Amino acid sequence: MQKHLLFFVLALAIAMAPPLSTWAQNAGTKPELAMYRYNSSKTVSPLPVVQGDILGTIQWRGLVTYGDIRSGATIRSEITHPVAPGILQANMIFQTSAATGLIDRMIITETGLVGIGTNTPQFNLHTVGNTHTTGRFHGRIHFDVGQPTGLPNTYSDEAYFERKNRAALGGLPANAYPDGGILSLAPGGNSLRRQLFVGGTDGLWTRSQDPGGANSWAAWEKMLTSTDISGRPNLVARFLPPGPTSSALGEGQIFDNGSNVVIGGIAPAPAAATPAFNPADILTVNGNARVTGSTQVDGNVQSNSLNVATSAIVNGATTTGSLSVLTNATVNGNARVNGNVGIGKAPTTFDLDVAGSSNFDGRVKIGAASFPSAASYELAVGGGIIAEEVLVRLQPWPDYVFEPNYPLPSLQEVEAYVEREKHLPGVTPARDIESSGLNLGQMQKMQMEKIEELFLHLIALEKRIQILEAENAALKAAQQH
Structure with missing residues (x-):
């Protein structure tokens, strides 16, 4: 009896409960799998979902070891904006399991943007990392500036590759292959666009946007390749004449x-x-x-x-x-x-x-085996010198001999000095001249000093002679009287 009562109460509770959180129909005209998310308990009135709620998750799990079940991949949906009557915005996030656990791999946002490697895509397809395709790519490729401070939508504009007929482009020479591919590069900003044309037997051609107009182009220019250049090894090429400009190269006169x-x-x-x-x-x-x-x-x-x-x-x-x-x-x-x-x-x-004129800031040696040991000598001559005039500047000149306080030695003092030293006072002795040479300027100064001293002695002697002559005349006059 108690067992039947328990089953009755359980059946009644299920009948009175709100709808189940999931339901599925895998057959029929409209098979579907639905997950229904609400908040609060099933036994009371359910509350609506809010921003940030997970609407549901599909998991693929496996038994790793006894008692350890791991998720290998999941698909979940999160509410991305506040809900309102008739409005529910949500995304879809795909995860796979790495060694460290589940990692977000791809997202489809509520606006339809697809991100691979990022959960905040800015484009219809936004990938972080390398992308490889084995099929065709239709449309234009935009290049991001790649600066650390640049936003993902900061472009250096675009590049696109198209098949064109060279005659329709204008300016290209005729070729056995009339069609070719043209690569257009538009860096954007304050720059000019450039095009590159390939596809014939005449190599590569390029042209730049004409600064005079956004849709006008300058003349095509041929890009030199190995088929346009030939020459002997190690010779530096040069542009060949005639004309003010040339794209033809030939050999020059520089060997390297x-x-x-x-x-x-x-x-x-x-x-x-x-x-x-x-x-x-x-x-x-x-x-x-x-x-x-x-x-x-x-x-x-x-x-x-x-x-x-x-x-x-x-x-x-x-x-x-x-x-x-x-x-x-x-x-x-x-x-x-x-x-x-x-x-x-x-x-x-x-x-x-x-x-x-000649100017020498250092010492000069003419014919001499070496410079004198004394650094004060600027000119060394190993031979004779002939000159019509030699000027030696000396300070002071011996006119000081005629000053009243000049200590003129007496002849007796000079005689005693000569007997003792074997040379005049103040005159360089022979032994010094033999070892160090003769200083012309200093010797001329010493000679002038001795000449002036000699004149002083002669003047004194003349005065004494005059006195003696006067005394002698007086004695003679006295004897006559």
Whole structure:
């Protein structure tokens, strides 16, 4: 009896309950599977769903181990906006299980945007990561600027590829293949569009948007390829004349093998394009070279003729047959000239011929084996000097001898000094001159000092003679009377 009563109460509760949360019809004219979400208990009046509620989830589960059931994939739907009578906005999120658990893989928003790798798509199809397709893609491709601060809809505009007839494009030469593909690039912003045409036997063509109009284009220009360029190995190409501009390339007179560069001296084809050069020289110029600006060379320079119009700075060695400097020449290292050097005049028969003034900031040595040990000497000459005039500036000159307080030594003092020292007072002794040389200026000063002292003694002696003569005359006069 109690068992039947229990079944009756259970049946009555089911009959009085609201509709079930799911129902399905897998056969008939309209099979469907529906999930019905409401809030509150089944035994009272249900409450409507709200934004953020999950309407339902489909899960695919599997038994991993005894007592452990895991979800491998899910599809769920979430309400994305506030609900209102007749309005329910929701999305659909697809998950798959990785080693760390379920991860959102794809979303279809309430507005129909599809996101792969992102739950906030901004486009009909928005992918985060690489995309690969084996089929055709129809339409235009927009490129994002890719800046960290740029929004996903910040474009550098678009690029699109179309098949076109070259005759319809205008400006392209006729070809056995009339059709081709044209790639149009529109960077956007303050830029010009550009097109690239391919598809014939005449290589690649490109043109730019004409600045004068949005839908007008400049003339087509051919892009040079390997079929347009031919020449001998290691020769640098040049644009060939005639005309103010040219897209034809040919051989030049510059040889570059990766280690050496040679300018000039290249024989015309079909001879080998290997001019004469020394492998130790990085740069070889076969002919004259003119430099109108500044040139700095840290290594060696070898030339048969070098003409420098302004400045030449050489930190290494320079060997030339003829060196002409019109203005300035600066040598930071050593300079060696095997011939004659004329400064301000040419030709010259002298080793060094200067027409004008010369300035030396350091010491000068002429014919001497070495400079004197004393750094105060600026000129060392290992031989004789002939001069019509020599000016020696000395301070002070010995006129101080005639001052009243000058300590003029007596002749007795001079005699005693000479007997003791074997030279006059204040005069450089012979032993010092033999070891250190003769200072002309100082010697001239000492000689003048001794001459002036001698004159003082002569003047004093003259006065004494006059006194003696007067006394002698007085004695003679007295004797006569």
